[in-house]
Amino acid sequence: MKPTSLSNKHISLGAKMVPFAGFNMPVSYTGLNEEHLAVRNSVGVFDVSHMGEFILNGPKALELIQKVTSNDAAVLTDGKAQYSCLPNNTGGIVDDLIVYRINAESYLLVVNAGNIDKDWNWIKQHNTMGVDMKNISEETSLLAIQGPNAIHTLQKLTDVKLADIPYYAFAKGKFNGVDNVVISNTGYTGAGGFEIYFENQYAEKMWDAIFEAGKEFSIKPIGLGARDTLRLEMGFCLYGNDIDDTTSPIEAGLGWITKFTKEFTNRAAIENHKVNGVSKKLVGFEMIDRGIPRHDYLIADANGNTIGKVTSGTQSPSLNKAIGMGYLATAFAKADNEIFIMIRDKAIKAKVCKIPFLKK
Numbered sequence: 001m002k003p004t005s006l007s008n009k010h011i012s013l014g015a016k017m018v019p020f021a022g023f024n025m026p027v028s029y030t031g032l033n034e035e036h037l038a039v040r041n042s043v044g045v046f047d048v049s050h051m052g053e054f055i056l057n058g059p060k061a062l063e064l065i066q067k068v069t070s071n072d073a074a075v076l077t078d079g080k081a082q083y084s085c086l087p088n089n090t091g092g093i094v095d096d097l098i099v100y101r102i103n104a105e106s107y108l109l110v111v112n113a114g115n116i117d118k119d120w121n122w123i124k125q126h127n128t129m130g131v132d133m134k135n136i137s138e139e140t141s142l143l144a145i146q147g148p149n150a151i152h153t154l155q156k157l158t159d160v161k162l163a164d165i166p167y168y169a170f171a172k173g174k175f176n177g178v179d180n181v182v183i184s185n186t187g188y189t190g191a192g193g194f195e196i197y198f199e200n201q202y203a204e205k206m207w208d209a210i211f212e213a214g215k216e217f218s219i220k221p222i223g224l225g226a227r228d229t230l231r232l233e234m235g236f237c238l239y240g241n242d243i244d245d246t247t248s249p250i251e252a253g254l255g256w257i258t259k260f261t262k263e264f265t266n267r268a269a270i271e272n273h274k275v276n277g278v279s280k281k282l283v284g285f286e287m288i289d290r291g292i293p294r295h296d297y298l299i300a301d302a303n304g305n306t307i308g309k310v311t312s313g314t315q316s317p318s319l320n321k322a323i324g325m326g327y328l329a330t331a332f333a334k335a336d337n338e339i340f341i342m343i344r345d346k347a348i349k350a351k352v353c354k355i356p357f358l359k360k
Contacts, residue, residue, distance in 0.1 A: 052115070146222075181198045241312045334352060
């Protein structure tokens with residue numbers, strides 16, 4: 001297992017460490033519920049340095065990005081970011097990612113930890129236009145500072161006006177005395193906040209300064225467990241659970257990041273899904289009867305026929321009820337439809353609902 005630059009810090013804080021995507025990562029510190037609610041109500045810090053970062057440079061950088069991603073990166077201006085995905089040749093998804101436009105000839109792509117090599121090879125394979133590609137994953141650290149008090153915590157450490165950075169935009173500037181830090185108004189919690197990218201050598205310095213600045217807000221370190229429950233309350237997809245090489249962006253409800261105004265990998269097949277419909281759809285559901293849905297549990301109709309499968313599920317700390325997402329046969333995918341989650345051979349009642357589960 002690879003460490004991040006902060007693995008020893010997590011261990012010293014008493015974190016429960018687990019292997020995740022080949023890295024030694026903290027899953028929890030003081031408990032999932034406490035960490036989850038700290039982010040929703042105040043501020044918490046995630047070490048997400050396991051994520052991958054690629055820099056694409058050159059006059060044809062945008063052309064390559066347009067070719068391999070589903071969203072339209074041509075609409076980006078300097079300092080803007082965009083959620084997108086890499087379609088494969090069979091109608092599925094290589095990965096989901098964020099595209100950052102630094103300038104007209106320079107882009108930062110942020111990909112999932114478990115897919116770094118896969119994504120790199122995929123993009124490289126399509127790089128027939130001579131774009132300069134750099135994989136900076138191993139020398140880059142990334143902290144996500146999330147929650148309503150994230151902005152008040154971080155503003156103490158930078159002259160960059162954080163309130164002037166819109167959602168899905170970023171600025172480069174001095175942070176905690178370190179130059180050239182990317183400060184991005186993004187995150188996967190739905191609680192607001194920022195993500196900061198910097199060189200590994202500054203990781204402990206950054207961590208300590210952020211915790212000192214956030215002391216008045218009872219800032220907490222947050223593990224992967226709460227990261228998962230926070231993203232699920234917002235209905236955000238997790239690669240490997242809710243989307244993968246076999247799921248179409250249209251099936252996954254990602255039509256909004258799939259733009260048919262340009263050519264991209266396997267566009268025709270995905271456009272066919274959009275025009276002619278799909279046989280299954282990713283939906284949210286909440287449990288009516290007692291039970292926690294888990295990944296790969298089968299979903300049945302009232303007659304016991306299998307109609308789908310759970311992709312993600314948890315007990316929501318914010319809502320105090322069990323929620324989940326899963327693929328359902330399209331005929332059963334309407335909101336308020338009654339479905340049954342098969343938990344240890346018992347049919348436990350649930351209902352389809354709109355996502356996000358947590359309304360802002």
